[in-house]
Amino acid sequence: MLKQRHDIKSQTLASLQQHLQEAGYPDYAARQVFNWVYKKREESFFSMTNLSRSLRHYLKDNFYFSSLRLVKERQSRDGSVKFLFALEDKTYIESVLIPEGKRNTVCLSSQVGCRFGCRFCASGLLGFKRNLTPAEIVNQCLYVSDWLKRREAKLTNVVFMGIGEPFDNYENVIKALRIILEPQGMYIGKRKVVISTCGLAPAIKAFAAENIGVGLSISLHAAKDSLRNIIMPVNKIYPLSELFSAVRLFNRCCKYSLTFEYIMISNFNISKEDVLRLKKMVKGLNYKINLIPYNPVSSFNWQPPSSGEIFRFCRWLKEEGVFFTLRRPRGQDIEGACGQLRLRQKQGKV
Numbered sequence: 001m002l003k004q005r006h007d008i009k010s011q012t013l014a015s016l017q018q019h020l021q022e023a024g025y026p027d028y029a030a031r032q033v034f035n036w037v038y039k040k041r042e043e044s045f046f047s048m049t050n051l052s053r054s055l056r057h058y059l060k061d062n063f064y065f066s067s068l069r070l071v072k073e074r075q076s077r078d079g080s081v082k083f084l085f086a087l088e089d090k091t092y093i094e095s096v097l098i099p100e101g102k103r104n105t106v107c108l109s110s111q112v113g114c115r116f117g118c119r120f121c122a123s124g125l126l127g128f129k130r131n132l133t134p135a136e137i138v139n140q141c142l143y144v145s146d147w148l149k150r151r152e153a154k155l156t157n158v159v160f161m162g163i164g165e166p167f168d169n170y171e172n173v174i175k176a177l178r179i180i181l182e183p184q185g186m187y188i189g190k191r192k193v194v195i196s197t198c199g200l201a202p203a204i205k206a207f208a209a210e211n212i213g214v215g216l217s218i219s220l221h222a223a224k225d226s227l228r229n230i231i232m233p234v235n236k237i238y239p240l241s242e243l244f245s246a247v248r249l250f251n252r253c254c255k256y257s258l259t260f261e262y263i264m265i266s267n268f269n270i271s272k273e274d275v276l277r278l279k280k281m282v283k284g285l286n287y288k289i290n291l292i293p294y295n296p297v298s299s300f301n302w303q304p305p306s307s308g309e310i311f312r313f314c315r316w317l318k319e320e321g322v323f324f325t326l327r328r329p330r331g332q333d334i335e336g337a338c339g340q341l342r343l344r345q346k347q348g349k350v
């Protein structure tokens with residue numbers, strides 16, 4: 001019978017260390033392998049010349065390298081680049097590179113599709129297929145990092161804001177995160193990584209206990225349950241009171257950045273009342289609110305806010321002392337909103 005091989009890029013340093021030690025190899029072997037895979041970017045075990053012949057054979061017999069196939073690359077006028085990848089089972093995911101001055105951020109997908117069906121987001125429209133493996137998450141990061149290297153630039157930031165809900169694929173996302181942060185691996189700075197969630201309260205608590213050191217972003221989008229229920233069905237499972245008790249726990253025990261994403265939708269969530277509710281909700285927290293004008297998705301009827309509405313909402317927030325930044329919409333001409341490119345691929349319009 002053919003032996004089941006493991007995807008080498010799904011291994012954290014600790015799991016590879018354990019695996020190789022059990023097979024009788026020295027403690028440093030896993031570090032050497034990590035160095036080849038992530039620093040030297042070597043994808044053939046036989047070319048890892050400082051490893052013993054026996055170890056190279058062992059690795060070849062027990063591990064393999066998965067890869068992503070690029071289907072489409074679209075560059076926006078504002079410099080962001082969207083990559084559509086096919087996975088080995090012919091499903092599709094997207095990653096987006098967002099260059100901003102010296103900072104190059106990659107936005108990663110964590111699942112094929114999404115189960116949460118937010119009523120403004122393209123990702124949920126095609127339903128949920130499966131979780132990504134740690135390697136499929138790491139591969140997106142490596143692809144974009146290599147793409148930048150060829151252009152003499154460096155990947156500096158990572159956000160889990162692509163397709164899927166990272167905390168619905170908790171174990172694999174945490175593994176991928178450890179590989180991305182690993183000094184012997186990709187070595188992206190902890191403070192440069194953010195995980196975004198639609199608000200799975202129990203996972204937020206588990207994540208706080210993990211104390212990994214990366215930032216947390218909450219997709220809030222509404223300041224009262226009756227509104228949030230309309231656009232985010234997950235709110236019926238974890239209403240704002242539960243979400244905020246988890247968020248307060250995270251904020252208390254981890255001193256890492258806490259952001260709330262707030263999509264501004266015309267005539268829906270940007271009234272004075274919303275500002276007052278937001279103010280009350282974030283009181284006592286160490287936070288920042290990221291305001292994003294709604295990026296239209298044709299299946300939904302929402303309208304983006306006018307510049308007058310944005311200006312008024314920002315003025316109210318300022319008057320009430322709520323901290324926020326206004327995010328410029330990026331990549332609108334390349335359908336940069338979460339899941340849009342994958343949706344078009346399915347519709348045969350790419």
Ligand code: SAH
Binds near residue numbers: 122164292293337
């Ligand atoms: N499931 C995670 C991560 C994916 S969504 C989460 O919910 O946070 C990443 C971000 O893109 C979220 O803040 C989401 O609300 C936002 N987003 C999705 N569709 C959008 C749209 N049409 N316009 C603007 N932002 C959108």
